[in-house]
Amino acid sequence: MHSIISRINNVSAFLSSCLMCLLGAIALSSFVFTADPKGDLAIASVKVYPAKLQRYPREKQEMAFVNFNISADLTPLFNWNTKQLFLYLEAEYENNQGVLNEVVIWDRIVRRKEDAVINVAGKNKYHFKELSRQFRGVRAANYTLKYNLMPHVGLLTYGEAATSPAPVEFHIEERVS
Amino acid sequence: MSALSEMFEGKIDFHGQRLVDQISKVVLVAAAIISFIVGFAMQSLQVTFFLYGVCIVILALVVIPPWPMFNSHPVKWLSVSEEEKKTK
Numbered sequence: 001m002h003s004i005i006s007r008i009n010n011v012s013a014f015l016s017s018c019l020m021c022l023l024g025a026i027a028l029s030s031f032v033f034t035a036d037p038k039g040d041l042a043i044a045s046v047k048v049y050p051a052k053l054q055r056y057p058r059e060k061q062e063m064a065f066v067n068f069n070i071s072a073d074l075t076p077l078f079n080w081n082t083k084q085l086f087l088y089l090e091a092e093y094e095n096n097q098g099v100l101n102e103v104v105i106w107d108r109i110v111r112r113k114e115d116a117v118i119n120v121a122g123k124n125k126y127h128f129k130e131l132s133r134q135f136r137g138v139r140a141a142n143y144t145l146k147y148n149l150m151p152h153v154g155l156l157t158y159g160e161a162a163t164s165p166a167p168v169e170f171h172i173e174e175r176v177s
Numbered sequence: 178m179s180a181l182s183e184m185f186e187g188k189i190d191f192h193g194q195r196l197v198d199q200i201s202k203v204v205l206v207a208a209a210i211i212s213f214i215v216g217f218a219m220q221s222l223q224v225t226f227f228l229y230g231v232c233i234v235i236l237a238l239v240v241i242p243p244w245p246m247f248n249s250h251p252v253k254w255l256s257v258s259e260e261e262k263k264t265k
Contacts, residue, residue: 001189001193001194001197001198002188002189002194003186003187003188004185004186004187004241004242004243007187007197007240007241008241010198010201011201011205011236011237011240011241014201014202014205015205015233018205018206018208018209019209019229021209022209022212022213022225022229025213026213026222026225029217079220080216080217080220080221080222080225081222152222
């Protein structure tokens with residue numbers, strides 16, 4: 001502490017330790033917030049069509065097209081330590097080999113509390129394909145709206161906001177009408 | 178030249194150093210606690226870090242320059258003639 005340089009050194013060293021403790025306290029404060037909001041998810045239709053991908057034009061690929069309605073109020077999830085909310089709509093089904101598949105067909109990033117009221121009547125954003133290229137023999141799928149809460153400091157937390165009330169069958173169409 | 182280098186060195190006496198040490202420790206911890214509580218109450222991380230930043234700037238202005246209040250107890254050196262008497 002005898003010179004300016006040593007005072008700056010001393011103060012900045014203790015300052016960085018205090019900052020780390022402050023950030024740790026902010027991360028721990030996230031555990032106080034235990035909001036678990038629930039919403040509604042309705043699947044309007046699921047249709048499977050034979051499709052041709054641009055990349056593999058010779059392959060007979062079947063693709064599912066899902067129309068859904070989501071309504072959820074996720075504002076309780078926004079606290080001071082929430083940076084953003086990653087929402088995703090996931091389809092879970094068992095294929096004819098008995099393997100559980102989980103496919104994300106729609107997602108959204110919510111950065112502000114004002115945008116956290118979700119009312120979406122949409123269709124799948126991403127291709128919904130089966131690894132074996134056919135949806136025959138695939139059992140009915142369960143659709144869930146899940147979220148991933150990303151804090152400014154701390155642990156990532158996951159949750160489920162809505163789920164389809166009953167498993168939804170795949171309707172296989174012969175050709176695009 | 179030596180006056181310039183003394184200005185950059187910014188010496189303070191031992192009482193001043195102890196005072197600076199106490200002030201900086203207390204203010205750093207108290208500012209962290211207060212800015213956490215105020216930010217939590219207002220649910221805004223911006224408030225927390227803005228308040229903490231303001232406290233740090235004020236602390237730096239108080240503690241880092243060699244103010245005269247830190248030099249109010251200069252070291253009392255023994256006079257030269259007494260030393261010569263002792264060695265002889």
